[in-house]
Amino acid sequence: MTGTLHVWLRGQLLGQLDELRNGHLRLRYAAEALDTYGLGARPLSLSLPLTDKRVQGDRLERFMDNLLPEGAVRGALEREHHLRPGHTFGLLAHLGRECAGAIQFTAEAEPPAPGHLIALSDDEARRIVAQLPTLDPPPGQVVSASLGGVQAKVLLARTDTGWAWPADGAISTHIIKPEPTTDVAVPDLIRWEEWTLRLARTAGLPAAHAELTDFDGRLALVVERFDRHEGRRTHQEDLTQALAIATRDKYETSVDEHRLATVALAAGAEAISPTAFARDLLSQVAFNLLIGNGDAHSKNYSLTISDTATYSMAPLYDAAPLYLLNSVLQHFGHNLAGQGRLRHLTATHLAAEASTWRLSTVQVTETIAAVATQVRDVLPGCAALGIDVDPVAALIDARAVDALKTLA
Ligand SMILES: Nc1ncnc2c1ncn2[C@@H]1O[C@H](COP(=O)(O)OP(=O)(O)OP(=O)(O)O)[C@@H](O)[C@H]1O
Numbered sequence: 001m002t003g004t005l006h007v008w009l010r011g012q013l014l015g016q017l018d019e020l021r022n023g024h025l026r027l028r029y030a031a032e033a034l035d036t037y038g039l040g041a042r043p044l045s046l047s048l049p050l051t052d053k054r055v056q057g058d059r060l061e062r063f064m065d066n067l068l069p070e071g072a073v074r075g076a077l078e079r080e081h082h083l084r085p086g087h088t089f090g091l092l093a094h095l096g097r098e099c100a101g102a103i104q105f106t107a108e109a110e111p112p113a114p115g116h117l118i119a120l121s122d123d124e125a126r127r128i129v130a131q132l133p134t135l136d137p138p139p140g141q142v143v144s145a146s147l148g149g150v151q152a153k154v155l156l157a158r159t160d161t162g163w164a165w166p167a168d169g170a171i172s173t174h175i176i177k178p179e180p181t182t183d184v185a186v187p188d189l190i191r192w193e194e195w196t197l198r199l200a201r202t203a204g205l206p207a208a209h210a211e212l213t214d215f216d217g218r219l220a221l222v223v224e225r226f227d228r229h230e231g232r233r234t235h236q237e238d239l240t241q242a243l244a245i246a247t248r249d250k251y252e253t254s255v256d257e258h259r260l261a262t263v264a265l266a267a268g269a270e271a272i273s274p275t276a277f278a279r280d281l282l283s284q285v286a287f288n289l290l291i292g293n294g295d296a297h298s299k300n301y302s303l304t305i306s307d308t309a310t311y312s313m314a315p316l317y318d319a320a321p322l323y324l325l326n327s328v329l330q331h332f333g334h335n336l337a338g339q340g341r342l343r344h345l346t347a348t349h350l351a352a353e354a355s356t357w358r359l360s361t362v363q364v365t366e367t368i369a370a371v372a373t374q375v376r377d378v379l380p381g382c383a384a385l386g387i388d389v390d391p392v393a394a395l396i397d398a399r400a401v402d403a404l405k406t407l408a
Pocket residue numbers: 100147148149150151152175208209223224225226227238295299300302317318
């Protein structure tokens with residue numbers, strides 16, 4: 001064994017994560033976690049039920065790896081901490097006190113300290129965001145927080161007096177994503193994301209709250225974390241973690257996987273109402289289909305896990321009408337009845353897919369039709385600054401009309 005991290009969930013000991021000599025990870029759940037939740041409960045992840053045996057293998061490795069950023073952002077963090085590429089354990093030792101959800105890692109056996117917030121002047125906050133993807137903490141500070149995803153982003157805490165840097169694992173409240181500067185397949189991406197999340201919320205779908213802010217001439221999307229509430233962490237995992245999928249496989253390609261059906265049934269079985277859960281998942285997938293979201297992969301849907309280990313859909317996030325803005329971006333992320341390309345996908349595929357989720361035909365039809373109707377209702381009133389939403393709104397409206405006709 002080369003190292004040990006203590007794993008905490010909502011501030012309570014969950015277990016011990018060891019890095020073995022061969023580089024692999026091993027998790028042992030703590031007796032107190034087994035007492036609290038019981039054998040077989042899934043308070044951490046759908047893919048990692050509590051057991052009194054040691055946990056090793058792909059499920060564990062993938063769950064942990066999926067807590068970390070991807071791509072260039074991850075590479076920069078690895079270099080900063082002098083870690084070899086792909087060294088999950090090493091990065092968790094540095095960044096694991098503030099992750100997505102309520103999981104935390106500490107080197108010491110004591111419960112994680114609350115950390116502290118370092119107030120940032122407006123100028124400092126502007127500088128930090130404007131310099132992304134280079135993450136340049138305030139003097140004397142290091143990055144001690146982690147979130148998945150490819151895009152450059154910074155986690156900050158909003159206080160009564162302005163922005164603060166969350167140091168030593170302190171709670172962050174917002175994700176700040178500036179407009180990307182490279183690989184721009186869709187100009188004004190973050191304006192579209194803000195508009196889309198607002199469209200979803202106005203249509204009655206739970207979706208992350210986000211606003212646009214100018215940081216020293218660089219526009220950024222300021223997203224409120226839905227897994228932070230009044231200074232507390234609530235737990236969540238994304239679908240790659242729930243299904244034990246490697247980060248690089250976040251887009252479903254094989255027609256044999258049936259990812260969405262697996263989530264609907266397996267996470268639904270851990271929900272208070274399996275039917276309500278399946279309908280919530282269906283509503284999110286229907287919205288993404290109607291708006292032509294060409295990036296709705298398995299890291300762009302998440303599950304919320306309560307303190308009694310019951311599952312529900314987390315709010316929608318990271319959504320934009322990418323396919324309608326650039327038809328190259330037509331990968332829907334998941335297959336619907338075996339089809340994953342937006343060019344071919346229709347409400348018929350979605351209805352056929354959802355009919356395998358233990359929903360009746362009426363429930364499937366009603367759920368999709370409700371989303372289509374609500375989106376149509378609110379589209380005309382959903383304006384945006386700096387982007388011409390009208391042509392895209394017209395396309396979405398036509399897609400919703402089509403869906404309603406198909407289902408009638
Ligand atoms: N509002 C939110 N509250 C809590 N967690 C969130 C929220 N939005 C996103 N996340 C988490 O942060 C991760 C990264 O966010 P997001 O998907 O917006 O980043 P991204 O880099 O644009 O992703 P991608 O790689 O899909 O382009 C998500 O996968 C999810 O786990």
